Amino acid sequence: MTFETQLDRLAQLSVAFGLGLKPGQELVLTADIGAIDLVRRITRAAYEAGASNVLALYADDASTLARYTHGTEAAFDYAPGWLYEAMGKALTNGAARLAIAGATPGLLAGQNPDHVARVNTATSRAAKPFIDAITSGVTNWNIVPFVTPGWARQVFPDLPEAEAVDKLWGHVFTALRLDHDDPEAAWRKAFETLDARKAHLQGLSLDALHFEGGGTDLTLGLAKGHVWAGGGLALDNGTAYAPNLPTEExxxxxxxxxxxxxxxxxxxxxxxxxxxEGLVVEFAGGKAVKIEAETNAEVARTWFTTDEGASRLGEVALVPESSPIARSGVLYFNTLFDENAACHIAFGNAYAMNLAPGADREAAGMNASKIHHDVMIGGPDISVTGLGADGSRHPIMKDGEFVI
Amino acid sequence: MTFETQLDRLAQLSVAFGLGLKPGQELVLTADIGAIDLVRRITRAAYEAGASNVLALYADDASTLARYTHGTEAAFDYAPGWLYEAMGKALTNGAARLAIAGATPGLLAGQNPDHVARVNTATSRAAKPFIDAITSGVTNWNIVPFVTPGWARQVFPDLPEAEAVDKLWGHVFTALRLDHDDPEAAWRKAFETLDARKAHLQGLSLDALHFEGGGTDLTLGLAKGHVWAGGGLALDNGTAYAPNLPTEExxxxxxxxxxxxxxxxxxxxxxxxxxxEGLVVEFAGGKAVKIEAETNAEVARTWFTTDEGASRLGEVALVPESSPIARSGVLYFNTLFDENAACHIAFGNAYAMNLAPGADREAAGMNASKIHHDVMIGGPDISVTGLGADGSRHPIMKDGEFVI
Ligand SMILES: [Zn+2]
Ligand SMILES: [Zn+2]
Ligand SMILES: [Zn+2]
Ligand SMILES: [Zn+2]
Incomplete structure (x- = not known):
């Protein structure tokens, strides 16, 4: 199969299965300008599926950098809230949202960290209405990856760039199950497995999870009324969609x-x-009380004290070592992949979908923060045990694989 | 001077002189994706000038086409009004607006004309809040050209594409006075001349203009309370800007x-x-009563009867034969250039800025239409005489040049 054919299959998978785009639905798409080839294929697929309009908003590394290299103080505390508000409104009114993920890692590495932090703060504040619309479940949305040269170089620093790009695309296509004759069918089957595991864990009504192995010994209380999520979602109107592709958690x-x-x-x-690298965190009473690392520990300490919720947890996720992404053995430096390679916890904001509707968020222990940051604790040595409020113990994973 | 240097000078001219961008001001930029090199230079120049944010919204020929080649009926009657509304609001709140003009001529020539017309109707309806914000004078805005291969091929069909692009850029740089050591100073001087002529004509309080020469013999009444405009504008807060670059009218x-x-x-x-080509129009009582042409007369007749105002006039403009654009002798197939090559009149909608604030638009004879279409009547043979209400005659142009 040619590369172009695979890109078309990715576009098709994203529009039909990822978004579940409905005839007459509008599509709001965000992408790096380097991903324009995929944007065009998705645009065609979306119009074919009956889209009323496809709007692509592009980010561009050179323009992103220009803010720091050429900007004045005025450029570090402002973000265009009016645009995010409008996009949020469009989603609330029924537009679907597709993100093509593919930023250049380390793009801002050489810039003034204070400026970077201020821009991040201004942007996340301005983006809130948009993010809220996405996470509130009012519309179908989907994220798919795109390989940029910068990303490929980071993953395979020893290869010539073109080879690195090819090789990473190979892994990405496999992770997206585009190596299957019928990728959509393969995903439906994978989602059935996720659904069965979610149902099993939901049925146990656990009080806590215990992670053990490879130096980790962590007991994690689960929120009262916690809901297991993962795989596909559905809107009230019945539209089924798969927010993240790939997803294994x-x-x-x-x-x-x-x-x-x-x-x-x-x-x-x-x-x-x-x-x-080499991050080790000690928790007490839900809070990260000691943060050590082999490299850049200070960056972690600063980030995980962004606000009160940043040092507490908002997500716990289970992924088996046999997932295609974990099996590739590649470190992707990309959350969409790495969080699907291993069990993880997230510092910061929790997802509303992980709590029963109507539950008291405060009483349940739901965390809130400006950040949501996944860190991987899974591996071939990890075992996970479910703890019931009655003292019962339920093996869930052993040596990195599910036993349920 | 290298091409890159000239592009940087164009970016500088657009931001500093065209927009008059103020420190702390936000910039909303629209461009074809082919113009990204100029977008990046403008982005840098804008941040350097103190922009709080530069947002670039890109159009892409392939995606524009996909609507027609792959879209269903749903795709022909919808445009994202929420985006135009938000952009209009941003301008009203003080954002500056920059358009890089450079569409591919004839892009939609092969598409279903009914679909094209429906998309145009939906788009102009949706875009109204944005267009209104631009024309209402609440913020500084600027349009600059960018040479696309498609445009260059149309202007110089006999040249190889790369040569055509180079040659057209040469003309564009000259028209933008980027061949001057200090282009901004050259434009300030040009605007002083425009200002002097506007003041002179304003002082005459003319009742009508008479165009004569090269077969033309046209008496054009001027609106009661008409205002001569052209060159630079200024906001209430004093910000000076130059909406169109180049401009000679x-x-x-x-x-x-x-x-x-x-x-x-x-x-x-x-x-x-x-x-x-070869358009000849006879007017009576303000209305085009006979429309002839050597080629495609029917297209002109249809267009100039789009609505009642389409067959009447909304603008009259004076441009001397010695303007750099006229001197180039090139037909640009682009209003930004061609309307600055010759005296012209426009069928359709009039500009509010051409009427004294508070004047009764109906009594003044202000025209309204969905279209505004410039057609050139100037040339080396044309003479223009101002007619006073008292029967006085005031020579304004002779043989294509100003005599005031
Ligand atoms: Zn996760
Ligand atoms: Zn997460
Ligand atoms: Zn004009
Ligand atoms: Zn005009």
Missing amino acids: IFSMPDRGRADGRAVFTKPSVINGTIV | IFSMPDRGRADGRAVFTKPSVINGTIV
Whole structure:
């Protein structure tokens, strides 16, 4: 199969299965300008599927950088809230939203960290109405990856750039199950497995999870009324969609006040473009009380104290070592992939979908923060045990694989 | 000077002189994706000038085409009004607006004309809040050209594409006075000349203009309270800006009920992608009563009867034969250039800026239409005489040059 054919199959998968785009529906698409080839294929697929309009908003590395290299103080505390508000309104009115992920890692590495932090703060504040619309479940949305040269160079630094790009696309196509004759059917089957595991765990009504192995010994309280999520979603009107492609995780909500013990992180974490390696965190009463790392520990400490919720947990996710992404053995430096390669927890904001509708968020222990940052604790040594409120113990994973 | 240097000078001219961008001001930029090199230079120049944010919205020929080649009925009657509304609001709140003009001529020539017309209707309806914000004078805005291969091929069909692009850029740089050591100073001087002529004509309080020569014999009533405009503008807060670059015209408002005689058009007119040549129009009581042409007369007749105002006039403009654009002798198939190569009149909608604030638009004879279409009547043979209400005659242009 040619590369172009695979890109068309990716576009098709994203529009038909990822978004579940409905005839007459509008599509709002965001992408890096380097991904324009995929944008064009998605645009065609969306119009074919009956889209009323496809609007592509492009980010451009050179323009992103220009803010820091040529900007004045005025450029570091402002973001165009009017645009995010309008996009949020469009989603609320029924537009579908597609993001092509493919930023250049480390783009801002050489810039003034204070400026970068201020821009991030201004942007996340301005983007809130848009993000809220996405996470509130009012519309179907989807994220798919695109390989940029910068990303490929980071993943395969020893290869010539063109080879690195080819090789990474190969992994991406496999992770997206585009190596299957019928990728959509393969995804439906994978989602059935996720659904069965979610149902099993939901049925156990666990009080906590215990992670053990490879230096980790962490007991994580689960929020009262926590909901296991993962795989596909559906709107009230019945539209089925798959927000993240690829996705391999099932995830739920920790109690922000109950995390105790030690977590050894099994993959490097990229914080604002800086790579933090060998991260080890000690938790007490839900809070990260000691943050150590082999490299850039200070960056982690600063990030995880952005606000009160940043040092507490908002997500816990389970991924088996046999997932296609984990099996590739590649470190992708990209959350969409790496979080699907291993069990993880997230510092910061929790997802509303992980709590029963109508539950008291405060009483349940739902965390809130400006950040949501996944860090990997899974690996071939990890075992996960479910703890019931009655003291019962339920093996969930052993040596990195599900036993349910 | 290298091409890159000239592009940087164009970016500088656009931001500093065209927009008069103020420190702390936001910039909303629209461009074809082919113009990204200029977008990046403008982005840098804008941040350097203190922009709080530069947002670039890109159009892409392939995606524009996909609507027609792959779209269903749903795709022909919808445009994202929410985006135009938001952009309008941003301008009203003080954002500056920059358009890089450079569409591919004839892009939609092969598509279903009914679909094209429906998309145009939906788009102009949706875009109204944005267009209104631009024309209402609440913020500084600027349009600059960018040479696309498609445009260059149309202007120089006999040259190899790369040569055509180079040659057209040469003309564009000259028209933009980028061949001057200090282009901004050259433009300030040019605007002083425009200002002096506007003041002179304003002082005459003319009742009508008489165009004569090269077969044209046209008496054009001027609106009561008409205002001569052209060159630079200024906001209430004092910000000076130059909406169109290049610009060579001074223009005012005709009385929609008083145009009599014959106009021989001196350049081909592009109507919805169709070239109309040898256009001759007879006017009576302000209305085009006979429309003849050597080619595609029917296209002109249809266009100039789009609505009642389409067959009446909304603008009259004076441009000397010695303007750099006229001197180039090139037909640009682009209003930004061609309307600055010759005296012209426009069928359709009039500009509010050409009428004294508070004047009674109906009594003044201000025209209204969905279209505004410039057609060139100027040339080396044309003479223009101002007619006072008292019967006085005031020579304004002779043999294509100003005599005031
Ligand atoms: Zn996750
Ligand atoms: Zn997460
Ligand atoms: Zn004009
Ligand atoms: Zn005009």
